[in-house]
Amino acid sequence: MSHATVLEVDGLQTEFAGQGYVVNGVSFTIARGESLVLLGESGSGKSTIALSIMRLIAEPAGRIRGGRVVFEGTDLLRIEEQRMRRIRGRGIAMVFQEPQSALNPVLTIGTQLGECLPAKGRRTRGLGLLDAVGLPDPTWAYGAYPHQLSGGMRQRVVIAMAIAAEPGLLIADEPTSALDVTIQAQILELIKAEQRRRDMAVLFVTHDLGVAHLMADEVAVLYRGTVVEQASRALLFANPQHPYTRDLFAAIPSREKRGASLAAPDRVYDIQETGCCYAGRCREVQSQCRVCEPVLREGSAGVRVRCVIVDTPRAPSPDGVREPDTGGDPAGGDLLEAEGLCVNFTAADRIFGQKRQIRVVNEVSLRIGRGRTLALVGESGSGKTTLGKAITRLLPLAGGRLRFEGEDMTTVRGEDLRRWRRDIQMIFQDPYASLDPRMTVGEIVAEGLRAQRIMPAASRFSRVQELLRQVGIAGGSIDRYPHQFSGGQRQRIAIARALAVQPKLIICDEPTSALDVSVQAQILNLLRDLQREAGLSYLFITHNLALVEYLAHDVVILYAGRIIERGSVDQILTNPRHPYTVSLFAAVPRFDHPPLVNVMVKGEVPAELVMEGCPFHPRCGRALPHCRYERPLLRGFEDGHEAACHL
Amino acid sequence: MSVPMVLPFKLVMLDTDFLLYALFAVLIVLITRVRRNASLRQTWRRVFERPGAMAAVVILAVYAAIALLDSVHFRTALYAPDGAVTGYSPQILSVLDILCAPLRLHTEHTYSAPFAEHALVRETVMRPGGRVQRIFPRLIWGGRGLAGPFARTRDILQRSGRGLVEALLVWLMLLCGVWLVREGGRDPRLAWRRLWRGDSKLPWRTFWLTTGLVLLIGTVVANLAVEYHVLGTDQVGIDVLYKSLKSIRTGVVIGTVATLVALPFAIVLGIAAGYFGGFVDDAIQYLYTTLSSIPGVLLIAAAVLSLDLYLGQHAREFQSVLERADLRLLFLCLILGITSWTTLCRLLRGETLKLREAEFVQAAVALGESRARILRRHILPNVMHIVLITLVLDFSGLVLSEAVLTYVGVGVDPSTYSWGNMINGARLELAREPVVWWNLGAAFIFMFMLVLAANLFADAVRDAFDPRFHRSS
């Protein structure tokens, strides 16, 4: 390589008490101006590598056991803490996932930024940096406190602090995972721009293939603490070699895989004692794999793969069987009809306790057909979860009508409401919060059976067993507690709980956003099978457009509590009308095909609701003069395709 | 003619006795339930994995045992010359009183220092020759059996030695017993080595060391106390060790019963305020804000003083001083409970507010669960850790507040043995020459041990039960 090596990690090993080696012999180098992406799912050790380089592993639970971390000629594992402290921030800077915790809430942005700068000309330089990272009003932000900034702006500040001392290496640990896609696109662009400008080396940690594709020069794929494949971006994405990488690609939902099940491991094995770490899940496992551990071998064109079979041409990963799309038939009739739904939140004034009503969902109308999936797409703050809860009558409606199978459900109460609850169930986003930690799995799944008095207590046990089997949980788990299960398993249990009452409609509130890609694939397959078998309808709330492409029949796009576009999935994907929809699609980092149009949406969702005109006008790149005061109404284009825009 | 069977005693149940028994019964029920529930057992294991908590539990158990022994009250029978029972003594005694009979009965005339043979205060005596002399008189009981003036040190050493041997014997017997039962007597050397090295999940080494230490102190003091006033005597000649031991029950009653009084208020109101919100919430918040802005001491003083008035007017209705004092103790617990539920209530309200929005509660609502069941099955079990943590944390605070309140004069009855009363008396004793420090010192040590043990235990409980401390598990 022509450039100077900035960081060389060689055989790094980090151990955590009770978990064994979380990082087990990882080696890579990063040259000046280059970026290396560490790609891996949870438990792959990717963040631990980042922390090990910074020597920020929390001892005594964790300990670096071996290897070298050579930064600009110094082995960081051999120097004393005092010297290390000088290297942190000045030599190597780090950006974390959660910008909130990286900033001190009681100090102003200026004070915190100033700590990274020399005393002379501190303010001017600070303002310059804030301007460079794209804060709209640097002077205001300089004197502001962290809580006054939005998540995206805070991450910009953190980046400003990181680059303040002109570090040679920037480590970014999932810096955009907590942000919306449109904001993510801006932040990623910012990091790339700063890298180019300062000729920094960047170590980027992510689980997202799209982000990896956008950010990487070189990608190292991690599995269980070892690098299983390392290659340049182009090669890795064109021709993944290692079985794990290939499975990862196959597990990503996309438009092409519609109607087919996703490749997903049946089970996740525990750590293998000997042999290849992937042998438990590998499709191409051979007898020798279980005996001796394969080494990272040089394949063709600089691709390095840790697998016994390299460079043998292979068939593409087996795609699941493609079944006819049953829900595609719109003639099934409507299961649920919502008309002009409004939901208010009551915000109490802090000082005088005056109650103020804030409308978070505004005049939303939608229909969900029998056996169909309606995707509800929106970023945080769009009111999509609120809408989901309002449809299940978990939140009070401030207006509008709700009809289920033709019957008005807007005002049912008491016993009728309880009976109706059987038909409509909800699966929540966070499988760690949606199961009562003090109840056993059996009690959790049986809860609906009991509440709805579906069957006598005596026969419940066998029904619970059956439900658990249906979602792929071993029947012996019935007496265990949720904390003994992984995230994916918990989500299955939550699905079993919903299925117990045999609902007709399930509201899925981002059920896979907290899960790894391969686990997500399992859950999506399960939901898909259930739909085919039982004719279930889904309202699928998500911000992940790949999911929409894969499973939705109809799409509704929500912005600031209003529907701004709706239509069938084909209409929306091939011919988005609303500028927001267009920019949303453009913001998603993709590796399979380039974005349709390259527009980046400016700014962020304003903190105060836009009361007049088009809610999107402050950020819209194509705003017309009258967009400011005239609210656009939903207007039809082709058959059933509607958008709320003056264009 | 058949003589009716007469027991040589008649049981007397004081109100606080009853409450202590009830508490103890509840504790046993809870322990058996915890043992059956795998996840709770796991959490409690984490408490006991701490050596500090293990030692604290041993100490707490000793205190609890003494308090319980002191809560079995009875009157002894009075006999006619022919042996028939004619009635029962007006004096109410407890099992502890019987066990500590020498301590209770060996009263002197006035102050004497620990291990003294002579009184602390000079007395004027008339010598046979009509000579008036001021001397330090010999004590009635302290050092009575000593042969000569220089025999004391030897005697103390001898008795301590005997205590040491006894302690060692009992300790080894216990150890062997446990070893026989748990391991069937296998591999004595291995078992010993494991114990010695602390090679076990739970800190059994700490357990046995603490037990040994407690035994040692117990036997040595028991051996010495027959002959000496180990902690001296007070103004009216009562053994200070006896007073300190009797005070344990008062401390334990205050610490437990007061929290128990507070619990129902705090749980019901806190959860109701958090879950129902709206008007209910406003009303409850109003109530506890008002209550907690009145200084607790004022409220307690007012209540106790009016109780005093009542007791004074109805003095006849009580058969004994002890029963009267007991009512006052109970009342103090009640009023302490009523003034202390607000903190827990506020905590529970906040937690319930959070839980109400928790997804598992929302899921239960979506399944059509009734409110009552959601409160019972989802909310209550998920706030119990807060209740437990507050309970153990408050215990030591209440024990200390007894001392403070009694010192101020609105605490327990002056006739009740309590650390607060001992400290109260020390006000004048410290101004004497020579200083009488042992009353204060004894109260301090006994209270300190209890509060320290309670705090160590509380810390371990908090760390084990507070979800913030073990997110990863």
Ligand code: SF4
């Ligand atoms: S070494 Fe064997 S088990 Fe491991 S990835 Fe390669 S083929 Fe699969």
Ligand code: SF4
């Ligand atoms: S109505 Fe105007 S501001 Fe709103 S999206 Fe359309 S062009 Fe943009």
